[in-house]
Amino acid sequence: MTVRRQVLKTLAALPLTGALAHPSRALAAGEVPRDYFKELGLRTFINAAGTYTALTASLMPPEVIQAIQYASLQYVRLEDLQEKVGARLAQLLRCEGAMVTAGAASAITLGTAAVITGGDPDKARRIPNDLTGMKSEVIIQKSHRVGYDHAIRNCGVTLIEVETRKELENAINENTAMMWFYNNQNPIGKIRDEEFVAIGRKYGIPTFNDCAADVPPVENLWKYTAMGFDLVCFSGGKGIRGPQSAGLLLGRKDLIEAARRNAPPHGDTVGRGMKVNKEEILGMLVAIEVYLARDHKADWERWEKQIQLIHDAVSSVPGVSTHIHVPEIANHVPSLKITWNSRIKATPEEIRTALRDGHPSIETVGGRESVDLTTWMMLPGEERIVAERLRDLLKQAAKS
Numbered sequence: 001m002t003v004r005r006q007v008l009k010t011l012a013a014l015p016l017t018g019a020l021a022h023p024s025r026a027l028a029a030g031e032v033p034r035d036y037f038k039e040l041g042l043r044t045f046i047n048a049a050g051t052y053t054a055l056t057a058s059l060m061p062p063e064v065i066q067a068i069q070y071a072s073l074q075y076v077r078l079e080d081l082q083e084k085v086g087a088r089l090a091q092l093l094r095c096e097g098a099m100v101t102a103g104a105a106s107a108i109t110l111g112t113a114a115v116i117t118g119g120d121p122d123k124a125r126r127i128p129n130d131l132t133g134m135k136s137e138v139i140i141q142k143s144h145r146v147g148y149d150h151a152i153r154n155c156g157v158t159l160i161e162v163e164t165r166k167e168l169e170n171a172i173n174e175n176t177a178m179m180w181f182y183n184n185q186n187p188i189g190k191i192r193d194e195e196f197v198a199i200g201r202k203y204g205i206p207t208f209n210d211c212a213a214d215v216p217p218v219e220n221l222w223k224y225t226a227m228g229f230d231l232v233c234f235s236g237g238k239g240i241r242g243p244q245s246a247g248l249l250l251g252r253k254d255l256i257e258a259a260r261r262n263a264p265p266h267g268d269t270v271g272r273g274m275k276v277n278k279e280e281i282l283g284m285l286v287a288i289e290v291y292l293a294r295d296h297k298a299d300w301e302r303w304e305k306q307i308q309l310i311h312d313a314v315s316s317v318p319g320v321s322t323h324i325h326v327p328e329i330a331n332h333v334p335s336l337k338i339t340w341n342s343r344i345k346a347t348p349e350e351i352r353t354a355l356r357d358g359h360p361s362i363e364t365v366g367g368r369e370s371v372d373l374t375t376w377m378m379l380p381g382e383e384r385i386v387a388e389r390l391r392d393l394l395k396q397a398a399k400s
Contacts, residue, residue, distance in 0.1 A: 045361035046382045048373040050331055051213065051238035055363055058241045058377055060287065067286040068243070068279040078265050081278055085285045086256065089248070092288055094222040097256030099249050100236070100284045101263070104212035106274040107233035107249035108151035110259040112138065113270050114231075115178045115206050116155060119258030125268045128156025135177035139168060139205075141189045144182040148210060152180060155270055164190050165199065172203050183211045183224070184330040197228040206230040206255065212247075213330040215239040218296055221288075225250055236280075239333075239376075242287030246280040299376075300334075306375035306383035307334040313387035317394045319343030335374040337366075338390070346397035354393050362386055 037044055051057045060068075082099055089098035101107040116134045117123035123134055138152055142161045149159060157177060162168040168179075168191060179200050186193050193209070200207035208231040209224045216239055224232045231251035237244030249259055263271040307324055314336075315322045323337040346354075348371045355362040355371075362385070366372035371390070375383050 043361050045356070045363045046379075046386060047363055047377040048355075048375065048382075048386050049363045049365045050333075050374050050377060051235075052365075053244070057235075057237040057244040058239070059379075060237075060241055060243065060283070061290050063290050064242060064283045064287045068283045071279040071282040076278055078278065078281075079260070081281050082260060082276075085281050086260075088285060089288060090250070090253075092292060093225075093248075093250055095225040095232075095250045097251060097253035099256050099260055099263075100276050100281045101233070101247040101249050102274040102276050102280075103237075103245055103247040104210065104233045104235040105148060105151040105247075106271065106276075107247045108148065108208070108210060109154045110263050110271050110274065111208055111231040111233065111249055111251075111255065112152050112155045112157065112178065112180075113262035114255045114258035115208075116157065117258065117262060119261040121261065121266075124262050124266070124270070127270050128154060131156050135175050137171075137173070137175045138177055139171050139179045141168075141181075141185070141191060143189045144180070144185045146182055146185075148182070148212070149180065162191075165195065168199060169203075172205060176203075176205055179205050179207045181207060181209045181229070183209050183214050187328055193224070193229075194227060200230070201228060206252075208232070213238055214332070215291075216296065216299075216332055218292065218294075221250075231255055236284050236287065240284075240287050240291050242284045243280045246276060246284045248284070248288075302380075303334045303374075303376050306378065307336050309383055310373070310375070310387040310390065311336055313391045314338055314394065317344075317391060317398060319398060320394055331374070333374055333376045335372065338371045338373075339369060340394065344394055344397045345400045346393075351390075351393055351397070355389060358389060360385065362389060 047055060049055055085100060086098045090096060101110055113124065113127060116131065116136065117127060136157045137160050138157045139160045139162060140149065142163050145161065152159065160171050162171050179196065181193065181196050197207050207229050209229040211220060211224060211232055212235040214220045215234060229251065231249065234240065234248045236242035236246035236248060249256065262269045264275040266272065311322045311324055314320055320338065320340045325335055325337065326332060327335065348366050348368065351371050352364050352366065355364055364371050364373045
């Protein structure tokens with residue numbers, strides 16, 4: 001039996017919470033002879049920041065690791081696997097069609113390509129440089145313009161910015177291919193999600209909603225397709241805890257089929273470099289199965305207790321203020337904002353750096369005014385380490 005099989009056997013034998021309690025313990029006792037990250041001169045850390053791509057997002061549960069290992073030992077036709085997994089995902093997520101993509105950004109590019117090419121192989125070959133005979137404008141609210149819309153522009157289309165409903169309707173013409181919506185910006189845009197969908201339906205324009213970081217709550221996985229968005233995408237490696245390099249494209253069956261014709265293994269397409277291997281496809285399916293079966297109420301209660309523990313420890317330091325909050329949409333989990341007055345002789349950046357450079361290393365986020373953190377990507381028990389380290393650092397800064 002190989003070392004990897006021994007590791008997976010150990011992980012598979014553990015309950016989910018036990019395996020996540022500390023993966024390194026599951027890999028102890030001689031199963032893994034090498035500390036690969038240490039050999040590379042890399043430090044691992046406690047993730048008090050969240051599901052950021054730069055911080056490698058989330059940890060996969062043992063069931064997903066086991067599925068990846070299973071797939072790695074056998075061959076299967078890639079298109080057949082996408083078809084079967086897509087059908088199963090569509091059933092689980094209550095939509096017409098689904099496919100596994102190389103992350104949410106890949107889903108955006110493939111979805112856009114699906115809309116403008118309809119899956120036509122000749123058109124798929126010509127984008128992004130020659131859109132002759134294709135609709136090439138995508139309407140987007142100005143408040144929804146973010147770096148992620150580069151994934152739309154990969155297809156060679158022109159983004160048309162609007163702010164009001166009147167401007168949006170005036171912008172629709174025979175060259176309008178799609179209307180794109182960034183779900184995180186829903187509260188600040190002048191055209192909200194349901195109205196946006198209604199306008200798209202009124203004029204027969206496909207609508208696409210980017211919900212990359214919008215799980216939890218679990219209901220979001222079918223909320224927006226049920227609302228009427230023609231396409232919706234999610235990151236696979238954030239709250240769903242699938243492979244970080246995987247994502248989901250959900251929506252109309254015809255558009256999902258067209259998206260697949262713009263994706264690997266098809267060559268000479270804008271999506272050819274966005275390959276998803278058999279391990280990621282199967283791993284993403286199992287991640288969804290595991291996620292849907294979780295006790296989401298118990299998860300939420302645990303996160304609340306963890307945040308409260310850190311809040312109580314840190315707020316005990318004179319001069320420190322804390323605020324527990326839940327972001328409205330993306331990263332919708334209990335979070336903590338920590339600020340302080342002039343009694344603490346340190347900046348937030350200095351505290352974040354001290355946390356990162358300490359032992360164990362702890363990653364947090366925030367700006368000039370605060371240290372921000374969340375616990376939902378922590379392993380059980382790590383919240384106590386974070387609480388103690390933060391409290392001690394702030395106490396020391398108060399004495400300096």
